[in-house]
Amino acid sequence: MALLNAAVLFYPDPSAQLGVTALSGLTGLGLLVASLRGGETKAPVSVPAPAVAAQEAPAPARGEAEVVAFLALLQEKGRLVDFVQEEISGASDEQVGAAARVIHDGCRKVINEYFEIAPIRTEAEGTPLQLGEGYDAGAHRLIGSVPDRPPYRGRLVHPGWETRSVKLPRVHGADAEGGRRWPVIAPVEVEIN
Amino acid sequence: MSTFFGIDLGTSHCALATANDRGEPKLAPITQRVTASGVAEKDLLPSAIYLPAQGEQTPLPWESERFLTGVFARERGALQPDRLITSAKSWLCHPHADPRSPLLPWGSATVEEKWSPLEVTRQLLLHALEGSRQAQPDLELDPKCGVITVPASFDESARTLTLEAARLAGLGEEITLLEEPQAAFYAWLERHGNDWRTQVSPGDLLLVCDVGGGTADFSLIAVSGRDGSLALERVAVGEHLLLGGDNMDLALAHGVSDALAASGTELDDWQFLALVQAARSAKETLLRDRSLEEVSLAIPTRGRGLVASTIRASLSREQVETFVLEGFFPQTAPDDLPTLRRSGGLREAGLPYAPDAAISRHLARFLSRAHLNAASSPQLLEAIGGAERLERSPLLLPDAILFNGGVFNAPVLRARVMELLSGWAGRPVRELEGAQPDHAVALGAAAYARLRSTGEGVRIRAGTARSYYIGMESAAMAVPGRRPATKALCVAPQGMEEGARHAIEGEEFFLYTGEATEFRFFSSEVRSGDEPGTLLPNTAGLEESARLETTLPPLEGRPPGEEVPVRMEALVSELGNLELYLVHQPTGQRWKLELNVRME
Numbered sequence: 091m092a093l094l095n096a097a098v099l100f101y102p103d104p105s106a107q108l109g110v111t112a113l114s115g116l117t118g119l120g121l122l123v124a125s126l127r128g129g130e131t132k133a134p135v136s137v138p139a140p141a142v143a144a145q146e147a148p149a150p151a152r153g154e155a156e157v158v159a160f161l162a163l164l165q166e167k168g169r170l171v172d173f174v175q176e177e178i179s180g181a182s183d184e185q186v187g188a189a190a191r192v193i194h195d196g197c198r199k200v201i202n203e204y205f206e207i208a209p210i211r212t213e214a215e216g217t218p219l220q221l222g223e224g225y226d227a228g229a230h231r232l233i234g235s236v237p238d239r240p241p242y243r244g245r246l247v248h249p250g251w252e253t254r255s256v257k258l259p260r261v262h263g264a265d266a267e268g269g270r271r272w273p274v275i276a277p278v279e280v281e282i283n
Numbered sequence: 284m285s286t287f288f289g290i291d292l293g294t295s296h297c298a299l300a301t302a303n304d305r306g307e308p309k310l311a312p313i314t315q316r317v318t319a320s321g322v323a324e325k326d327l328l329p330s331a332i333y334l335p336a337q338g339e340q341t342p343l344p345w346e347s348e349r350f351l352t353g354v355f356a357r358e359r360g361a362l363q364p365d366r367l368i369t370s371a372k373s374w375l376c377h378p379h380a381d382p383r384s385p386l387l388p389w390g391s392a393t394v395e396e397k398w399s400p401l402e403v404t405r406q407l408l409l410h411a412l413e414g415s416r417q418a419q420p421d422l423e424l425d426p427k428c429g430v431i432t433v434p435a436s437f438d439e440s441a442r443t444l445t446l447e448a449a450r451l452a453g454l455g456e457e458i459t460l461l462e463e464p465q466a467a468f469y470a471w472l473e474r475h476g477n478d479w480r481t482q483v484s485p486g487d488l489l490l491v492c493d494v495g496g497g498t499a500d501f502s503l504i505a506v507s508g509r510d511g512s513l514a515l516e517r518v519a520v521g522e523h524l525l526l527g528g529d530n531m532d533l534a535l536a537h538g539v540s541d542a543l544a545a546s547g548t549e550l551d552d553w554q555f556l557a558l559v560q561a562a563r564s565a566k567e568t569l570l571r572d573r574s575l576e577e578v579s580l581a582i583p584t585r586g587r588g589l590v591a592s593t594i595r596a597s598l599s600r601e602q603v604e605t606f607v608l609e610g611f612f613p614q615t616a617p618d619d620l621p622t623l624r625r626s627g628g629l630r631e632a633g634l635p636y637a638p639d640a641a642i643s644r645h646l647a648r649f650l651s652r653a654h655l656n657a658a659s660s661p662q663l664l665e666a667i668g669g670a671e672r673l674e675r676s677p678l679l680l681p682d683a684i685l686f687n688g689g690v691f692n693a694p695v696l697r698a699r700v701m702e703l704l705s706g707w708a709g710r711p712v713r714e715l716e717g718a719q720p721d722h723a724v725a726l727g728a729a730a731y732a733r734l735r736s737t738g739e740g741v742r743i744r745a746g747t748a749r750s751y752y753i754g755m756e757s758a759a760m761a762v763p764g765r766r767p768a769t770k771a772l773c774v775a776p777q778g779m780e781e782g783a784r785h786a787i788e789g790e791e792f793f794l795y796t797g798e799a800t801e802f803r804f805f806s807s808e809v810r811s812g813d814e815p816g817t818l819l820p821n822t823a824g825l826e827e828s829a830r831l832e833t834t835l836p837p838l839e840g841r842p843p844g845e846e847v848p849v850r851m852e853a854l855v856s857e858l859g860n861l862e863l864y865l866v867h868q869p870t871g872q873r874w875k876l877e878l879n880v881r882m883e
Contacts, residue, residue, distance in 0.1 A: 273321075
């Protein structure tokens with residue numbers, strides 16, 4: 091299934107619960123965006139022998155193509171890649187703010203369309219919390235001085251997010267598009283006169 | 284278990300809903316192209332077809348090379364209006380265009396092969412069906428259990444064309460049509476179960492006010508008490524009105540763009556489209572949240588620099604109220620009727636968009652025509668509870684309103700319409716609670732498909748929404764330079780129900796066979812009192828709904844060019860479409876006249 095493939099790419103433990111892997115799909119996107127910023131050193135392609143022709147490279151996992159297609163949606167609707175690739179240190183907060191509206195509006199629409207996102211805990215931030223034996227360790231991150239075993243007493247810092255459904259677009263015909271390994275994130279635009 | 288289904292074949296979107304043996308209608312997702320290479324399931328399928336340039340897109344396994352559908356088609360085509368087909372549905376009822384000829388994309392100079400509105404409709408139906416089967420491979424759709432919705436304002440030839448498109452899409456001969464406002468009402472009935480009886484009472488007149496993206500459609504439904512149970516009858520339908528929520532977004536975007544231009548910032552086409560989107564969501568936010576005074580808009584440029592060149596603008600509450608409330612829903616007087624013609628002498632060909640944006644005035648016109656219609660027929664007078672209602676006002680005013688269409692998600696717009704009608708009526712007009720403005724038409728169609736098959740539940744008595752007339756050359760002495768006046772003979776009265784048949788008794792007409800003859804058809808939604816055989820001295824006040832030039836084969840064994848005495852018969856098929864026959868009684872030979880041809 092597409093959502094599992096997409097998520098497993100970035101999650102260390104493929105046997106984890108569905109809900110958690112789906113959530114990690116989102117984290118994965120964050121990682122991918124970060125690696126794009128980092129430049130070519132972190133590019134996910136690693137072909138040891140330079141003599142190997144491009145078409146002989148192993149076909150990319152469909153999951154990769156689907157994550158790139160999703161990134162393309164965030165770019166198309168929310169201009170996310172344009173934003174992270176742009177140098178903004180010289181821009182005023184007002185300019186960045188205006189751009190943030192475009193990103194917020196677009197990315198929010200895309201994310202709400204393909205995920206059903208909800209907080210994991212409904213308590214307000216700052217609420218005292220007790221975690222007993224058998225708490226969902228995959229969905230909680232304990233910070234501070236943590237004893238060896240539960241029960242744990244603490245304070246809710248972040249109520250977490252999870253997704254209750256994932257409906258990522260499935261990618262078709264990726265190999266047919268000019269022999270590319272992945273779909274393009276944003277096509278070249280040419281205005282014809 | 285049979286699956287009942289309804290297809291909302293909308294001007295801007297299509298949707299398909301299914302119902303089971305207990306009803307419980309729900310939307311069926313439709314698999315479609317959402318990005319250049321991505322496919323996903325969506326509840327709505329845009330009623331758009333994009334014609335790609337050669338080699339522009341790689342077709343997916345089930346697609347043709349010639350065209351694309353789905354969300355992607357609409358978005359890709361937004362910047363390529365020459366290659367995008369939208370609003371094909373409105374071309375089906377265009378008064379002066381032939382929906383079978385390749386017209387679309389209208390005005391395109393770049394597309395070599397154009398499409399007919401009929402073919403577009405067929406492809407949209409095919410995609411809705413195929414897409415929902417892709418999403419639910421075990422979904423079995425039997426056309427006998429299916430319903431397609433059409434605007435109440437569709438005349439017989441637009442209805443026949445819709446049925447023909449359905450037939451060409453493989454839906455066979457058995458699929459049924461349902462008027463959209465009625466479908467919205469069935470969705471409301473279904474949602475309330477038996478509870479709906481607590482919201483209406485005998486003697487009530489209900490207005491279904493449906494304002495979608497591109498069209499507005501009105502109907503009146505009367506509630507009467509019969510044998511201790513409630514009965515429903517549709518008593519009036521409106522005219523086809525190309526006016527809707529998209530006009531509002533466009534008006535707001537033009538307002539913002541003018542303000543930007545005044546301060547020296549010009550927007551290109553792409554930015555204007557982005558602005559329309561931004562204005563739409565800002566409008567929805569401001570109409571929903573009364574505490575906000577202003578919403579900021581950001582309009583990106585097409586190039587890579589997002590931070591460096593995003594244009595800032597804002598939309599204020601005052602602007603939204605001026606443009607939307609006062610522009611589209613002004614508080615007008617009941618005798619303030621819409622401007623029907625533009626001030627210019629010539630109108631560009633293309634779709635006949637409503638020249639007056641004020642939905643209030645169109646509503647007044649609809650209610651005054653409904654008044655006229657009710658006054659013309661004793662049966663309708665009884666349905667609306669007697670003449671007393673007509674004496675109160677020159678408008679036939681409702682007691683309650685059911686809202687439909689995305690525009691009415693905004694409480695402030697619903698409140699405005701109720702305020703307007705209450706003002707006209709001099710007494711409070713209620714809102715029927717629990718409307719589902721976005722999906723009611725498809726859901727109601729699926730619910731109706733079940734009612735129709737099982738015979739359970741309450742059904743709205745409707746029948747044909749219009750009366751139909753055939754043009755007759757009058758028998759008059761020849762006068763040079765004058766064509767004899769065309770009289771109009773009523774062949775099918777308003778309110779003919781499925782399976783009904785009328786013959787025009789006692790009169791014979793002469794038919795020319797074996798040579799090209801022209802037939803003209805007219806209709807009216809305000810002459811419910813006319814009976815089959817009623818002869819009107821001229822066609823004033825009627826709408827010409829079809830013109831047919833045809834050569835009817837001569838009687839067997841008789842020479843062509845002979846005048847044949849015939850009798851006329853009209854019948855409404857089990858599927859709800861009107862058929863006209865000319866019968867030569869001595870031999871029993873019949874000619875069927877197709878009402879589905881429209882010519883300039």
